Amino acid sequence: MNPSFSITTLGCRANQADSERLRAILTSAGFEERPFGEKVDCAVVNTCTVTAEADRKSRQMLRRALRVLPEGGQAVATGCAVAQRGGLKTLPGAALRLPPDRREEILSLLNVDACPGRELDAAVSTKTRALLKVQDGCDQFCTFCIVPYVRGRSKSVPVQNVVEQARQFEAEGYQELVLTGIHLSIWGHDLEGEPDLSDLAEAILAGTNSIQLRISSVEPDRFPLRLIDLMAREPRLCPFLHLVLQHASDALLERMHRGYTLETYSGIVDRFFEKVPQATLSSDIMIGFPGESEEDHRLLMDYLRKTPYHHLHVFPYSKRPGTAAARFSDQVEPELKKRRRDEVLGLAERLKIKSMKKAYGLRTTAIFEREWKPGWYKGTAFSGMSLVAKAGPAVLNKRVPVEIVRRIGNDLVGKVERCRS
Numbered sequence: 001m002n003p004s005f006s007i008t009t010l011g012c013r014a015n016q017a018d019s020e021r022l023r024a025i026l027t028s029a030g031f032e033e034r035p036f037g038e039k040v041d042c043a044v045v046n047t048c049t050v051t052a053e054a055d056r057k058s059r060q061m062l063r064r065a066l067r068v069l070p071e072g073g074q075a076v077a078t079g080c081a082v083a084q085r086g087g088l089k090t091l092p093g094a095a096l097r098l099p100p101d102r103r104e105e106i107l108s109l110l111n112v113d114a115c116p117g118r119e120l121d122a123a124v125s126t127k128t129r130a131l132l133k134v135q136d137g138c139d140q141f142c143t144f145c146i147v148p149y150v151r152g153r154s155k156s157v158p159v160q161n162v163v164e165q166a167r168q169f170e171a172e173g174y175q176e177l178v179l180t181g182i183h184l185s186i187w188g189h190d191l192e193g194e195p196d197l198s199d200l201a202e203a204i205l206a207g208t209n210s211i212q213l214r215i216s217s218v219e220p221d222r223f224p225l226r227l228i229d230l231m232a233r234e235p236r237l238c239p240f241l242h243l244v245l246q247h248a249s250d251a252l253l254e255r256m257h258r259g260y261t262l263e264t265y266s267g268i269v270d271r272f273f274e275k276v277p278q279a280t281l282s283s284d285i286m287i288g289f290p291g292e293s294e295e296d297h298r299l300l301m302d303y304l305r306k307t308p309y310h311h312l313h314v315f316p317y318s319k320r321p322g323t324a325a326a327r328f329s330d331q332v333e334p335e336l337k338k339r340r341r342d343e344v345l346g347l348a349e350r351l352k353i354k355s356m357k358k359a360y361g362l363r364t365t366a367i368f369e370r371e372w373k374p375g376w377y378k379g380t381a382f383s384g385m386s387l388v389a390k391a392g393p394a395v396l397n398k399r400v401p402v403e404i405v406r407r408i409g410n411d412l413v414g415k416v417e418r419c420r421s
Helices: 013-028 050-070 100-109 147-151 159-171 199-207 226-233 250-254 262-275 294-304 334-358
Strands: 004-008 044-049 074-079 097-100 129-136 174-183 212-215 238-241 280-287 311-316 361-372 374-381 385-392 401-409 410-417
Touching: 004 050, 013 044, 013 074, 013 100, 013 129, 044 050, 044 159, 050 074, 074 100, 097 100, 100 199, 100 280, 129 334, 147 212, 159 174, 174 199, 174 410, 226 262, 262 280, 262 294, 280 334, 294 334, 294 410, 311 334, 334 385, 334 401, 374 401, 374 410, 385 401
Parallel strands: 004 044, 044 074, 074 097, 129 174, 174 212, 238 280, 280 311, 385 410
Antiparallel strands: 361 374, 361 401, 374 385, 401 410
């Protein structure tokens, strides 16, 4: 019987890409994957440490893994909480530690040999969509963030390597490639000639034939505007931006050490919708950063109301030991954070509904990943919105033409236009 493993991932898409790489290594070594929480020979927890809450969840998942391990089984903790000095030091049990920059060594850590003659599969997240991590680390050093201290300086994967991996994914039949990284906007600054993210996207599209390309979360600081021009003219580059805002108060942005102003951010957004009218925009919003006043909160609400976001990830600031912001004396009271967060969440819901209704009548394509309920399938529209449609299994892992007709909850409803069932 082959050894078994399970894996659970907390945090960002870069972490998801790391988990897919670990999954590929273990599978190629003969391990069989089982659902996390079942008894397995190796349980992997890919941790996150961006907030104190993320640390808590990471410890919780590791405890869960340790509780169900059979005799001789091993739990492996990897990710940012492991890279942090002293990370997870209070964890009970004997989990093995695997720093994220040493994930290729997991078999050595487990004292397992690779299977000779077996090729190592590329990292994929589903049968339809591949995650390709092209950048790691961060040079920004935001005052609230521990990530630069645990991931190190920014490191970019060279263009040729990325294009080769993209071609491999396409040859294996994947429909979409998602570029991920810790700070994607600064990809290339450490490479010869200092190419930027738009150069990378252009090279991938030129080096492939049919796979569509999606960019995951990007920062306004050093964002290449030419990427928007590419979205406007390239039919395989998804018209989607997750452009991180954090806040609309310039005073708070400066205190966070974000490296941009609201004017810079809104300029990118305006250009995005001017060039790509049917685009989708999402963002991250931090509530209750130290020193946030009622006026700061009003500025945030005013900007959000007039900006056509489809989705907002809204979260309260939490003290992160080891960061500059944790030492600020003017911390915001928890009940005030909650009130402001609830207000932003309510607005975010209204913005999502407005964005979805705007899509009614749009003819586009969608990639369907799974059955939603009998006779219905769920997928992602080209613009990045979640979508369901009445269809047969023939739509799975294909780009299917659809017309957006209505919504059900947070999902758009599409009418499949031309697909043999």
